[in-house]
Amino acid sequence: MCRVINVLSHKGGCGKSETVLNLAYGLHAKGKRVLVIDCDPQSNVTSILTAESSLTTGDSNQLLENYRARTETGFMAALAALGEYVQSHRDSRDIHDVMEGNCSSEEAICRTKYENVDIIPSGIELSMTDYQLKNRSLDPYRALRSGIQQVKDAYDYVIIDNQPFKNALTFNTIASCTEENDLIIIPTKINRGGLEGTYETIMTTMEWLKTDRLPLDIKILATMVNRN
Numbered sequence: 001m002c003r004v005i006n007v008l009s010h011k012g013g014c015g016k017s018e019t020v021l022n023l024a025y026g027l028h029a030k031g032k033r034v035l036v037i038d039c040d041p042q043s044n045v046t047s048i049l050t051a052e053s054s055l056t057t058g059d060s061n062q063l064l065e066n067y068r069a070r071t072e073t074g075f076m077a078a079l080a081a082l083g084e085y086v087q088s089h090r091d092s093r094d095i096h097d098v099m100e101g102n103c104s105s106e107e108a109i110c111r112t113k114y115e116n117v118d119i120i121p122s123g124i125e126l127s128m129t130d131y132q133l134k135n136r137s138l139d140p141y142r143a144l145r146s147g148i149q150q151v152k153d154a155y156d157y158v159i160i161d162n163q164p165f166k167n168a169l170t171f172n173t174i175a176s177c178t179e180e181n182d183l184i185i186i187p188t189k190i191n192r193g194g195l196e197g198t199y200e201t202i203m204t205t206m207e208w209l210k211t212d213r214l215p216l217d218i219k220i221l222a223t224m225v226n227r228n
């Protein structure tokens with residue numbers, strides 16, 4: 001039975017992404033099938049688990065060619081050339097597309113360099129998803145849950161990374177992690193800001209518990225206690 005692990009905190013820099021990566025790696029090393037879902041528009045986990053994102057000489061040449069092909073010069077021409085480049089590289093689907101209903105979860109899954117670790121990546125458009133979900137009349141907070149239901153049978157674990165805010169994306173990840181077997185991990189630094197963030201995150205989760213009355217396992221993970 002697939003277990004959903006939601007690594008959640010409203011506090012930035014407390015070790016969410018690091019925890020997601022280490023959990024995914026550790027479970028893969030034990031032969032488990034893992035799906036990582038990157039629900040953070042910063043895309044840190046996506047860039048670590050998927051292909052290298054640095055520019056190649058081919059990319060630079062393409063940008064220059066796009067620019068030279070334009071009749072005008074200057075800033076607007078450079079912007080148009082950049083736009084063409086960005087469009088031509090937007091080839092894969094991401095979690096924003098799944099939550100917006102533009103594609104199925106299966107279509108958005110990418111392989112990673114680790115066998116048995118797949119990812120539904122994040123992308124820059126995820127930064128608009130909070131706004132778009134709020135304007136959606138049908139189940140705005142269950143879009144991610146529906147997406148996970150489509151593919152969870154193929155995995156032992158689904159691990160979700162979160163952004164450090166409380167918005168529609170957060171409510172979607174909490175609503176995706178409500179089966180008896182599921183787990184919310186709240187990483188925290190042991191300092192005042194860390195504890196405040198942990199308290200706020202638990203309160204947000206409790207609000208959801210009251211709404212849904214579903215069983216939930218929450219664990220607090222102290223991070224950066226030492227350099228390991």
Ligand SMILES: Nc1ncnc2c1ncn2[C@@H]1O[C@H](COP(=O)(O)OP(=O)(O)OP(=O)(O)O)[C@@H](O)[C@H]1O
Pocket residue numbers: 011012013014015016017018019040042044162163164223224225226227228
């Ligand atoms: N246990 C640890 N020991 C030392 N450094 C750590 C540890 N955990 C995380 N870090 C480092 O601390 C920084 C912040 O961690 P991370 O990116 O995982 O936080 P985050 O909660 O995902 O941040 P954000 O809220 O911005 O997404 C990173 O540079 C990471 O490599």
Ligand SMILES: [Mg+2]
Pocket residue numbers: 016017018040044161162
């Ligand atoms: Mg992060």
